[in-house]
Amino acid sequence: MTAFDLVPPRAARASDRAPAGVRGATAAAPVRPAVRLRGLTKTYGRVRAVRGVDLSIGSGEIVAVLGPNGAGKSTVNEMILGLVSPDAGSAEVFGLAPQAAVRAGRVGAMLQAGALLSDARVIDVIRLMRGLHAHPLPVDDVIARADLGDFLKTKTDKLSGGQAQRLRYALALLPDPELLILDEPTVGMDVEVRRAFWRSMRDFTAAGRTVLFATHYLEEADQVAERIVVLAQGRIVADGTGAEIRSRVAGRTISLAEDSIGGGGPNPTELAGLPGVAGVERIGARLQLHSTDSDHTLRALLAAFPAARDIEVASAKLEDAFLSLTSAQNIDHHNDDHHNDDHHNDDHHNDDHHNDDHHNVDHESDDHDAADREEYR
Numbered sequence: 001m002t003a004f005d006l007v008p009p010r011a012a013r014a015s016d017r018a019p020a021g022v023r024g025a026t027a028a029a030p031v032r033p034a035v036r037l038r039g040l041t042k043t044y045g046r047v048r049a050v051r052g053v054d055l056s057i058g059s060g061e062i063v064a065v066l067g068p069n070g071a072g073k074s075t076v077n078e079m080i081l082g083l084v085s086p087d088a089g090s091a092e093v094f095g096l097a098p099q100a101a102v103r104a105g106r107v108g109a110m111l112q113a114g115a116l117l118s119d120a121r122v123i124d125v126i127r128l129m130r131g132l133h134a135h136p137l138p139v140d141d142v143i144a145r146a147d148l149g150d151f152l153k154t155k156t157d158k159l160s161g162g163q164a165q166r167l168r169y170a171l172a173l174l175p176d177p178e179l180l181i182l183d184e185p186t187v188g189m190d191v192e193v194r195r196a197f198w199r200s201m202r203d204f205t206a207a208g209r210t211v212l213f214a215t216h217y218l219e220e221a222d223q224v225a226e227r228i229v230v231l232a233q234g235r236i237v238a239d240g241t242g243a244e245i246r247s248r249v250a251g252r253t254i255s256l257a258e259d260s261i262g263g264g265g266p267n268p269t270e271l272a273g274l275p276g277v278a279g280v281e282r283i284g285a286r287l288q289l290h291s292t293d294s295d296h297t298l299r300a301l302l303a304a305f306p307a308a309r310d311i312e313v314a315s316a317k318l319e320d321a322f323l324s325l326t327s328a329q330n331i332d333h334h335n336d337d338h339h340n341d342d343h344h345n346d347d348h349h350n351d352d353h354h355n356d357d358h359h360n361v362d363h364e365s366d367d368h369d370a371a372d373r374e375e376y377r
């Protein structure tokens with residue numbers, strides 16, 4: 001248990017005022033979406049970072065944006081925050097221009113590697129930044145929610161990656177925002193801290209606040225968000241619940257103990273030839289078949305390898321859906337667009353907009369090390 005768990009429920013806190021999401025609204029006022037993007041487009045030189053994104057996020061929604069490196073997640077966030085101007089299309093936040101919503105303290109943001117004041121103690125950074133907001137949360141409240149109590153006197157340049165993320169989270173909470181934009185918020189946090197972070201977030205959003213977060217962690221998106229938007233090469237390729245997105249991928253996986261399919265050892269090539277099999281992987285001591293027709297595959301498998309045991313049949317994982325959705329988009333792209341071939345330009349990755357940690361992040365939903373996996377098709 002960490003101090004995140006010790007934060008009292010929101011309703012009991014002194015900082016509570018009007019319920020989030022309705023600040024300034026009257027009973028008769030129409031409810032505006034928290035975020036509305038229309039035809040949002042941004043190009044950097046030859047790189048079409050965001051290509052006509054339409055998205056509406058209602059107040060109180062928790063939405064994850066998933067996408068491979070370079071998909072445009074950060075650029076969309078930057079346009080929602082008014083840090084980057086779109087070339088075409090528009091972004092509105094609570095019906096306002098992004099800068100106006102940010103100035104009014106209605107938006108809090110936690111950006112990748114957002115710069116922290118150097119040579120300053122954590123507590124001083126919080127006090128200083130608090131002075132910039134019209135209706136900030138109390139300092140103690142922010143400290144408790146972000147679990148900063150143990151390193152308030154630490155200088156920012158001495159913080160670990162996970163601690164720095166918690167400070168960025170605290171700064172995002174300071175304006176007592178109705179909308180939180182979080183760009184890969186849990187990068188650098190260990191599993192326990194990450195869980196506690198999301199518990200704290202749920203508590204903070206219980207009163208109807210809206211959260212939009214970008215992540216590479218598929219399981220995190222599935223567990224935390226009610227809605228997942230998948231971006232690939234600047235476009236939305238899927239939008240729905242985790243279950244809806246999983247269902248976009250036909251097929252199941254069939255796995256079995258590798259040592260059970262014959263004295264001569266595994267024969268993955270033969271498995272790959274079974275009806276319905278789209279691919280075979282070795283994961284540790286098991287073989288996993290991806291099948292588009294699991295009934296047919298299973299019958300053929302048992303006929304060919306009667307000793308096969310420990311067989312498990314599972315529906316597609318979100319990760320499979322993600323890979324399928326984003327790679328289908330790639331194929332599309334090669335046909336209709338060669339502007340974006342080098343969609344990760346080096347200049348951009350040498351600036352501090354992207355931190356190195358982030359690019360080294362593995363998908364949490366990988367149950368096994370990549371080294372433990374071998375693909376046969």
Ligand SMILES: Nc1ncnc2c1ncn2[C@@H]1O[C@H](COP(=O)(O)OP(=O)(O)OP(=O)(O)O)[C@@H](O)[C@H]1O
Nearest residue numbers: 044049068069070071072073074075343344345348
């Ligand atoms: N300031 C910039 N200058 C030049 N190119 C940029 C800039 N910002 C983004 N890009 C390019 O736009 C594309 C989208 O980048 P973006 O950072 O939005 O993607 P992302 O989905 O957040 O990626 P990642 O998961 O790697 O953070 C990439 O090809 C990137 O190199």
